[in-house]
Amino acid sequence: MSERGVEALPPEIAEVLEREKLGYPEDGELKAAVLGKVEMAVALGGGAGGGGGGKGDVSPPAPVGAGSAGAGGATVVLGARAVTAIAVGTFLAGAVVGGLAMRRATPLERRPIVTSSPSIPNAPVEPSAPAASSAVAVVSAASATSLPPVAPAASVTGSAKPVGDPRGDLTREREVLDAARASLTSGDPAAAVATVEGHQRRWPNGQLAEEREVVWIHALRAVGQNAEAEGKVAAFRRAFPRSVLLPALDPPERKGGVP
Amino acid sequence: MTTTEEVRHAVLSSAFRSLFESEFGNVCRSLRRLGVHEADLADVAQELFVAVHRRIGELDPARPPRPWLFSFSLRFAANYRRLARNRAPHVDADVRADPADANGEARDLVLRVLADLDFDRRTVLVMHDLEGFGAPEIAEITKAPLNTVYSRLRLAREDFREAAKRLEGKGVAS
Numbered sequence: 326m327s328e329r330g331v332e333a334l335p336p337e338i339a340e341v342l343e344r345e346k347l348g349y350p351e352d353g354e355l356k357a358a359v360l361g362k363v364e365m366a367v368a369l370g371g372g373a374g375g376g377g378g379g380k381g382d383v384s385p386p387a388p389v390g391a392g393s394a395g396a397g398g399a400t401v402v403l404g405a406r407a408v409t410a411i412a413v414g415t416f417l418a419g420a421v422v423g424g425l426a427m428r429r430a431t432p433l434e435r436r437p438i439v440t441s442s443p444s445i446p447n448a449p450v451e452p453s454a455p456a457a458s459s460a461v462a463v464v465s466a467a468s469a470t471s472l473p474p475v476a477p478a479a480s481v482t483g484s485a486k487p488v489g490d491p492r493g494d495l496t497r498e499r500e501v502l503d504a505a506r507a508s509l510t511s512g513d514p515a516a517a518v519a520t521v522e523g524h525q526r527r528w529p530n531g532q533l534a535e536e537r538e539v540v541w542i543h544a545l546r547a548v549g550q551n552a553e554a555e556g557k558v559a560a561f562r563r564a565f566p567r568s569v570l571l572p573a574l575d576p577p578e579r580k581g582g583v584p
Numbered sequence: 585m586t587t588t589e590e591v592r593h594a595v596l597s598s599a600f601r602s603l604f605e606s607e608f609g610n611v612c613r614s615l616r617r618l619g620v621h622e623a624d625l626a627d628v629a630q631e632l633f634v635a636v637h638r639r640i641g642e643l644d645p646a647r648p649p650r651p652w653l654f655s656f657s658l659r660f661a662a663n664y665r666r667l668a669r670n671r672a673p674h675v676d677a678d679v680r681a682d683p684a685d686a687n688g689e690a691r692d693l694v695l696r697v698l699a700d701l702d703f704d705r706r707t708v709l710v711m712h713d714l715e716g717f718g719a720p721e722i723a724e725i726t727k728a729p730l731n732t733v734y735s736r737l738r739l740a741r742e743d744f745r746e747a748a749k750r751l752e753g754k755g756v757a758s
Contacts, residue, residue, distance in 0.1 A: 335745070341748075344691075345691045347690075348687040348690055348692075349609065360604060363604075363633045363637060
């Protein structure tokens, strides 16, 4: 370039810069993981607070008018309970997908994925309310409760899977949690409880144990076992003190006043 | 929270999804060039896109989204770098390219060289020589005078050449 005395790049530097542009192959796993986390953060009520505050060097361009884009206008006709089902489904799907993909994509010793979770507002969803009608397929809890018994020793570490096939177990874990979520959102929390109990028996320390506990807590509340649910909440806070799912565990009455 | 708000928050809008699908790779590449380590990329990208989601209504559909998105990348990268531990001038050991991957090697070299540059100069170099923004656009996004942009670009290129020579001397670039 020859703008205002700025020299053209030497050919060897220009070549390196051109090659650099091709050095970032698409990472589908990372993309899926981030999308899942964004969905979860949005379902939790707006997310992580802007990533570090307002002292940035620059701000995004000024608004150009027109209200925020979103699905709201087209979906207002949905009933409140259906909305709740969508919110619950989105949140839990995000949790499961995000957790799954992040565990694949990052070393175990890394710090938790969201460092600003305390700023996430309370979840805007009411997870324990069953949907009046749901398009979500109801998956029988029997599929989980009839799972093969856990191998006594191996299951302690959640590794009852063949070595070298970690993704297979992840997929099965996700399927079981999907079934539990479907039961919960379709108004059958007892089946959801049975399903997550099956998950816990099969993968006591599975890779989606964190997400399982959240589903479990919501299901227990939905069936009225509040004391047990709160005990699990306390245990969850101890086990996962920096979990991004913590805001979703607030009791339902605390979510009503969310601005 | 009203029903409408619940829906809007629960379901990502199609506009956002479309933007995410098309620009996720570009955003990640920008964040890396601006100093976000590979190991932290998912965290920073997640927070960035949550912020984008909140402000998606401000995106002018008549204009290309990249400058708007880059302003997010710049802000999040700057915030990220405020933590001293994130300013370490190195490229993550776990992302060293396969020696047979010429493009990956070039990426590693460029990231190493960029890590040695002053952040403001680095920003202008990245925007101009790697992201393809024009100087007036850079001035608008960084809110710097146009002459400052030219000056930073000139200095950044000098720094870049010197840093590249140093690395070559250490055998890193070969």
